[in-house]
Structure formats: C-alpha cells, structure tokens
Amino acid sequence: MLNIKTKNRILIFLSIFVLSIILTIFLLKTLRNNVLYFYSPSEVSKSDENSLKNNIRLGGMVKPGSVETDNNKIKFIVTDYEKEIIVIYQGTVPALFAEGKGVVAEGKLQDKKFFLAKRILAKHDENYMPPELKESMKQNVK
Amino acid sequence: MINFEILFMNGYGVYVWPSFIFTFVICLGFYLKTNKALKKLEKDFIKEAESLSKQEFENLKKQKIAKEILVSHSKN
Amino acid sequence: MIKYLNPSYIFNLTGKILSLVKFFIIPIVIVGIIFSLFLSPEDYIQGDAVRIMYVHVPAAWISLLCFGTLSLLCVINFIFKIKSMSLIFKSLAPIGLTFNIIAILTGSLWGQPTWGTWWAWDARITSMLILMFFYIAFILSYKFIKDPLNSSKICTLISLAGLINLVIIKYSVIWWSTLHQPASVNLTGETTIHISMLIPLCVMLLAFLLYSALIFLMKYRIETIRVKKKGLK
Known part of the structure; x- marks a missing residue:
C-alpha cells in the first residue's frame, strides 16, 4: 500500500523519535537534582x-x-x-x-x-x- | 457611579486588571495585524489579476479560489 | 470525499466559517469577561487573584494544543508529503506563540500575589519558557530558510523536540516537586475546581478557541492567496 519512500520516511521518523526520547530520559535523569524546585x-x-x-x-x-x-x-x-x-x-x-x-x-x-x-x-x-x-x-x- | 470596591478587588485588582488588559491588547493587536495583512494581500492579488491580459483574466475567473478572492474582497 | 479535500472547496468554506465566527465571538467574549470578572466568586484562599486563572489557563491550554497539532501535522507532512499541511502549520504557529506569551505574562502576574514571586525556575514554568523558544525557532525556520525541503525537515525536527517538551510540561507537576500546583481540571480524574468557577473558565476557553479559529482562518487565507499569487506570475 505504501511505497518504499514513504516506508523509509516512517522508519527515519520512528528512529529519530525513539532516539530523542531515550536521550531526553537520560538527560532528565542526570539533571534530576536541578529539575527539582x-x-x-x-x-x-x-x-x-x-x-x-x-x-x-x-x-x-x-x-x-x-x-x-x-x-x-x-x-x-x-x-x-x-x-x-x-x-x-x-x-x-x-x-x-x-x-x-x-x-x-x-x-x-x-x-x-x-x-x-x-x-x-x-x-x-x-x-x-x-x-x-x-x-x-x-x-x-x- | 462605578463601584470602586469591585474594581479594587481587595488589593488584587492591581494584578487582575493588567492581566486581562494585557491579554486583550495582545489579542486585538494580533487580530488587526492579521486583518491588515489579509486585506493588503487581497488587494495586491486583484491588482495583479487586473494587470493581466483579457484572455488570462477570463481564465483566472474560471479558477474557483481566484474567483472567491475577487468576490470576497469587493464585498468589503 | 475528494470534494472535501479540494483546496478551492476548503477555501470557500473558510470564508463562510470566518463570517460565522466573527458573528459569535464578540458576545461570547463579553459574556466570558462579565462572568470571570464580576459574576464568579472569589477563591477561599486566593481571593480575587483567582480571576487571573480565567485567562491564564485557557491561554496555556491553547498554546499546548496548537503545538501538539502542528507537530502532528509536521510529522504527517514529513512522511506523506502533503502540500497543504504546510499551510495549516504556518497558520497555527503564530497563534500558539501569542497564547504562550499571554500564559507566561499572566502567570507571572498571578505568581506575585499568591506565591510571592514573579518568576521561579521550577520545572513547569521553565518548560513553558522552552516551549516559547521552540515556537520562535519554528517560525523563524519556515520564514527564513528559503529551500522548502530543508525548511520542512528542520521544522519537523523542531516540532518533534517540542513534542517531547510538551509531555514534560504536562507531567512536570507530577514527576518533580514544583512551585506550580498540579492540574485542577482532569478529563479522566477528579476536577478540583468548584462549578461556579468552572463555568467562567469554560466560557473563556470557548472565547479563546473562537479567537484562535478566527486568526487561523485568516492566516490560512493569507497563505493560500500567497500561493495563488505566485501562480499568477
């Protein structure tokens, strides 16, 4: 149904998305003490x-x-x-x-x-x- | 006579009124700016459309969006 | 189905909705202001400072809603390459930014009498400020990057990062200790605002939503005419 280009773009999007979520979680874990007010x-x-x-x-x-x-x-x-x-x-x-x-x-x-x-x-x-x-x-x- | 007690709001009026006025002014300003841009763009569009040759102008009128712009602007 | 996706049909429709919104917005704004400034009761601790909430909370919600929608559209645009999507998110971003600024300003005006400070670097407020920078970056990148392919890629990246920030804004008051109070209005859980205060809040939300629709439709027309004008030459 979807052509290969579209599939590729979905893959690129998902990988960037997952990567950025993992990065954010790490960042927030290390910054935890600064995030606490x-x-x-x-x-x-x-x-x-x-x-x-x-x-x-x-x-x-x-x-x-x-x-x-x-x-x-x-x-x-x-x-x-x-x-x-x-x-x-x-x-x-x-x-x-x-x-x-x-x-x-x-x-x-x-x-x-x-x-x-x-x-x-x-x-x-x-x-x-x-x-x-x-x-x-x-x-x-x- | 306006009841100043209501406007004063037990001392909180100093914070309440500016926040409502801020919001109102920002919204109104943004609306006027957008409206001006829209009107200007419609005008420019019509100017350009009129500068086209007769043949092209007739063609343009067949396009629905262009027609809509021409009509909606002349209404105001 | 195809008929409803036709740009000329949509353009025609925006004109009709625009006049409808223009008709309804002024009475609703007036009712909202009367409700929130005079008819609603004061709060048992905050007193009249609670009235600031009626502009602060809807503004904050709409700025979040705008960013959520535009990042969703950006992703769809990135994957399926639908041209008209860019028209929509270009129209949404300035509205979101405006309401974001309003939320921060009124929040600051609320903070001084209740918390005792204009500004605090707590997680909620800081993440809201970061959202403002995301909005600004987003607007700058579609305005000033000439190459449409590059600009759409950068816009998608910014909106994606902003989407994560959006989740942080929502849960910041739950995950960490913040000065900002947790959400009072919950769609799933208990709402801790008394009904006499919830009504003005809802009216103001409706007024703000109508205003956003008004600006959005005007912006959408602007962007469409711009595209058409390019077609003339």
Missing part, C-alpha cells in the same frame, strides 16, 4: 553534610499550630508527615502563607533540624472554591 524534609535529612553549605529550597506543609511570630521574626515547622524541620525567617511572608498550607523556603540549613530562610514562597494547591462553600464544608466536618 525544592527538597522535602525527608530528602534533606538523607542528604550528606556537603549539601548543608549551599543555598537550597525546602518545601512542605506548614505544620498546623507551629507558627510563632515575634516582631518581624517568624518561626514555623515544615513537615512532609515523616520528617520535620524548623524554619526561621525574618521579614514579611506572602499573603497566602498559612498553617496547613504548602510553603517553599529559600535559604541555608543551620544543621539537620534548623533552616535559616532568606525568602518564603507560598505554594498553592489545586483546589479552587468559593469561601462560603469552604465554610459549609468545615461545618459538615464538625
């Missing part, structure tokens, strides 16, 4: 001592009830439900920063338990709903 507390606690010297981003949930503010200073616990890290930050936080919500902190690890943040970003989740609905949902839970 932040590390979770468990990943941080597993990493070696060397990584403590560099600036990293730490991400997770703000543990409910852990936020303490003092003047301009804010202290809270970032958790991924396995490990926890205490984050200390000086400055204003974004409007969406809240307990029980996602957060990304940029800064340096003091040790495996303390993180000195230079910048705080709020991570938003994929849920969108009007405020009244949220209220009624809360009441239903109660």
